[in-house]
Amino acid sequence: MATLTLPSPAKLNLFLHITGRRADGYHQLQTVFQFIDLCDSLSFRLRDDDQITLSAPGVDVSPEQNLVMQAARALAQTQHQALPGVAIELTKAIPTGGGLGGGSSNAATTLLALNHLWQLQLSSAELQRIALPLGADIPIFVHGEAAFAEGIGERFSATETPATWYILAHPDVHVSTPRLYQHPDLPRQHPPIAATNWQQQTTTNDFEALVCKLYPEVANARATLLEYGPTRLTGSGACLFTQFASKAAAQQALQQLPQSLNAWVVRGLQHSPAAKALSELSE
Numbered sequence: 001m002a003t004l005t006l007p008s009p010a011k012l013n014l015f016l017h018i019t020g021r022r023a024d025g026y027h028q029l030q031t032v033f034q035f036i037d038l039c040d041s042l043s044f045r046l047r048d049d050d051q052i053t054l055s056a057p058g059v060d061v062s063p064e065q066n067l068v069m070q071a072a073r074a075l076a077q078t079q080h081q082a083l084p085g086v087a088i089e090l091t092k093a094i095p096t097g098g099g100l101g102g103g104s105s106n107a108a109t110t111l112l113a114l115n116h117l118w119q120l121q122l123s124s125a126e127l128q129r130i131a132l133p134l135g136a137d138i139p140i141f142v143h144g145e146a147a148f149a150e151g152i153g154e155r156f157s158a159t160e161t162p163a164t165w166y167i168l169a170h171p172d173v174h175v176s177t178p179r180l181y182q183h184p185d186l187p188r189q190h191p192p193i194a195a196t197n198w199q200q201q202t203t204t205n206d207f208e209a210l211v212c213k214l215y216p217e218v219a220n221a222r223a224t225l226l227e228y229g230p231t232r233l234t235g236s237g238a239c240l241f242t243q244f245a246s247k248a249a250a251q252q253a254l255q256q257l258p259q260s261l262n263a264w265v266v267r268g269l270q271h272s273p274a275a276k277a278l279s280e281l282s283e
């Protein structure tokens with residue numbers, strides 16, 4: 001049986017403002033999601049039985065807790081018909097727990113791939129509704145286009161993101177998203193801005209000061225990167241990105257960074273390569 005292999009890209013939060021907190025503890029935010037060309041890879045092969053299996057080397061959770069498996073099961077549960085089993089293989093390149101949304105992206109790629117392989121013909125909006133209870137960051141990867149996001153990160157307005165290059169750096173610490181969201185010192189009252197009115201220079205990441213205070217490794221990496229260009233935290237960290245006008249400029253700066261800092265040159269993308277690959281398949 002043929003194997004479907006799809007990329008599963010990382011995201012950056014070009015800015016992130018926390019504008020409030022809901023009664024259930026979830027935070028209201030405003031952010032711009034942009035995809036980057038750092039991608040995990042997922043392959044899907046239909047099986048002759050009804051089992052869903054997952055091989056995911058390097059991920060620190062069991063297959064059943066993996067967001068890929070959770071997405072596959074959540075999608076199957078919406079159907080009132082027997083579905084063929086599927087063997088899924090995940091190859092990671094995106095660092096986990098870095099604010100790059102790797103797990104969320106894997107879940108979204110799984111929903112898109114199985115919607116195709118199981119011939120369910122669910123719309124993007126329906127897949128996003130199935131995705132949201134699994135994680136606030138999953139719908140954007142199903143949506144597949146860079147966007148200004150509100151709500152808890154699931155309501156999108158179209159926006160053009162800069163076609164630019166970054167150094168992406170991963171300070172050697174694991175930042176816990178729930179810990180950060182629960183922290184008493186997290187600012188939560190950023191006045192909302194209009195979706196049409198965001199600019200990199202006039203926005204910020206509301207996690208950044210707190211993450212730098214709690215994790216000196218992030219503060220040190222930020223200070224180093226700021227010598228090369230405008231630098232910001234993505235999501236709740238720990239990764240930082242520094243913007244460059246060209247690939248050559250980013251590569252030149254990368255050569256000069258201390259060897260001890262894990263860093264890559266990546267490109268900002270307006271469209272998710274996963275959604276793009278699938279829409280090409282369906283044409």
Ligand SMILES: C[C@@](CO)(OP(=O)(O)O)[C@H](O)COP(=O)(O)OP(=O)(O)OC[C@H]1O[C@@H](n2ccc(N)nc2=O)[C@H](O)[C@@H]1O
Nearest residue numbers: 025026027099100101135136137152177178181235236237
């Ligand atoms: C901070 C962001 C920014 O894009 O990304 P990461 O740093 O994780 O990549 C997201 O808001 C993370 O989204 P995600 O990681 O999918 O969150 P979930 O699994 O739904 O929730 C993880 C934890 O964060 C809290 N949470 C999440 C999203 C949100 N808008 N408000 C919250 O308070 C939840 O209460 C939960 O304890």
Ligand SMILES: Nc1ncnc2c1ncn2[C@@H]1O[C@H](COP(=O)(O)OP(=O)(O)O)[C@@H](O)[C@H]1O
Nearest residue numbers: 061066067096097098099100101102103104106
């Ligand atoms: N497919 C997956 N890939 C990576 N992490 C996963 C996956 N499924 C579940 N997880 C869990 O989610 C945590 C956060 O992963 P990730 O989505 O990469 O980070 P972040 O939310 O910081 O962007 C991991 O530490 C891991 O325990």
